[in-house]
Amino acid sequence: MSALYRIDSVHLHQFVQAIWRHAGSTADEARLVADHLVAANLAGHDSHGVGMIPSYMTSLAQGHLQLNQRPEIVKDVGAVLTLNARNGFGQVAAYEAMEHGIARARNFGIAAVGLHHSHHIGRIGHWAEQCAQAGFVSFHFVNVEGDPMVAPFGGSDRRFGTNPFCAIFPRHGHKPLLLDFATSGIAFGKTRVAWNKGVEVTPGYLIDHQGNATTDPGVMQQPPYGSLLPFGLHKGYALATMCEILGGALSGGRTTHQATLQTSADAIFNCMTTIIVNPHAFDAPAMHQEAEAFIDWVKQSPQSGDEPIQVPGEWEEANRRARQEQGIPLDANSWQQICHAALQAGMSADELDAFRAQTSSS
Numbered sequence: 001m002s003a004l005y006r007i008d009s010v011h012l013h014q015f016v017q018a019i020w021r022h023a024g025s026t027a028d029e030a031r032l033v034a035d036h037l038v039a040a041n042l043a044g045h046d047s048h049g050v051g052m053i054p055s056y057m058t059s060l061a062q063g064h065l066q067l068n069q070r071p072e073i074v075k076d077v078g079a080v081l082t083l084n085a086r087n088g089f090g091q092v093a094a095y096e097a098m099e100h101g102i103a104r105a106r107n108f109g110i111a112a113v114g115l116h117h118s119h120h121i122g123r124i125g126h127w128a129e130q131c132a133q134a135g136f137v138s139f140h141f142v143n144v145e146g147d148p149m150v151a152p153f154g155g156s157d158r159r160f161g162t163n164p165f166c167a168i169f170p171r172h173g174h175k176p177l178l179l180d181f182a183t184s185g186i187a188f189g190k191t192r193v194a195w196n197k198g199v200e201v202t203p204g205y206l207i208d209h210q211g212n213a214t215t216d217p218g219v220m221q222q223p224p225y226g227s228l229l230p231f232g233l234h235k236g237y238a239l240a241t242m243c244e245i246l247g248g249a250l251s252g253g254r255t256t257h258q259a260t261l262q263t264s265a266d267a268i269f270n271c272m273t274t275i276i277v278n279p280h281a282f283d284a285p286a287m288h289q290e291a292e293a294f295i296d297w298v299k300q301s302p303q304s305g306d307e308p309i310q311v312p313g314e315w316e317e318a319n320r321r322a323r324q325e326q327g328i329p330l331d332a333n334s335w336q337q338i339c340h341a342a343l344q345a346g347m348s349a350d351e352l353d354a355f356r357a358q359t360s361s362s
């Protein structure tokens with residue numbers, strides 16, 4: 001396994017901002033991108049953190065990712081908005097889409113936002129957390145336009161993306177309940193992280209190009225390509241299908257089929273349909289007591305192994321606490337690729353060395 005670096009999150013945030021400023025982003029765009037990527041690492045989702053920078057840089061060089069775009073409202077019927085992100089940074093488009101949706105949910109009690117043609121929107125939990133911070137419940141259906149990686153239940157080759165589903169419920173006095181996962185057994189980025197670390201993937205998540213089970217993350221990184229499998233057999237596949245249709249078609253975007261296949265693995269475009277609901281619009285005065293009673297009840301189940309029972313969202317919160325204190329771990333391959341991307345963006349070797357001098361390896 002390659003060496004591990006520990007990087008302070010504040011320092012990493014400054015580095016990421018500097019990279020995108022050099023690439024040509026406005027200060028606001030560079031900040032939003034850094035906010036999102038570093039927060040994904042802090043939450044423990046390294047697959048959607050700063051390790052995405054080399055891919056974004058390639059997408060920019062290939063003319064897919066467009067810098068300094070603002071999402072455009074293409075239809076506005078009050079509680080329902082449709083936005084075209086115009087191939088801009090998803091970290092900007094999704095942030096602004098949520099801000100619009102939150103404002104409408106304040107007015108109407110509920111809002112739906114369709115966001116299409118957005119470059120990668122990363123960790124979906126970040127957008128749900130934005131809604132929860134404003135006091136709202138939210139649901140997010142996401143597809144990946146024309147970037148097949150996952151085989152359908154009963155199939156043997158890649159037909160659709162890792163289509164995440166996400167939902168959040170804000171709690172009193174605790175971090176929100178947060179469900180946020182790919183509908184594939186593992187996110188694609190986790191195969192990239194495993195590949196970079198030189199480790200195998202747990203059995204049951206991958207098939208090779210002939211449809212045979214494998215634990216080699218290389219089948220997702222180099223041809224002949226294999227596929228990820230959906231989680232939960234037919235159930236995960238069915239949820240992935242709804243994410244494709246509700247996220248891709250209903251939002252005004254595209255679904256994955258022959259006519260929408262991307263030519264580059266770095267051209268990652270997401271569509272997302274988000275429902276934002278004001279919990280206080282319901283006649284549910286005992287809502288929080290009921291939620292907490294359920295959580296207490298579930299946690300009283302006798303533990304079956306070494307791990308304590310957690311509720312969705314606790315895993316991310318535990319990572320945040322640990323990583324804020326100990327720094328963000330990055331394997332040497334990922335760190336080298338990010339440093340290379342910084343040079344590609346136009347950072348000088350001296351500036352890069354100054355950032356590098358502040359990282360420690362173990």
Ligand SMILES: NC(=O)c1ccc[n+]([C@@H]2O[C@H](COP(=O)([O-])OP(=O)(O)OC[C@H]3O[C@@H](n4cnc5c(N)ncnc54)[C@H](O)[C@@H]3O)[C@@H](O)[C@H]2O)c1
Binds near residue numbers: 142184312
């Ligand atoms: N933008 C995209 O195209 C795209 C595509 C796929 C995935 N993603 C993102 O990738 C990230 C990783 O996805 P993943 O599928 O690897 O997630 P994962 O398998 O790590 O699952 C994460 C979810 O499981 C919960 N969880 C973890 N341990 C738990 C436990 N012991 N008890 C209860 N709940 C627990 C977490 O709180 C979280 O809700 C997500 O943030 C997702 O949004 C994005």
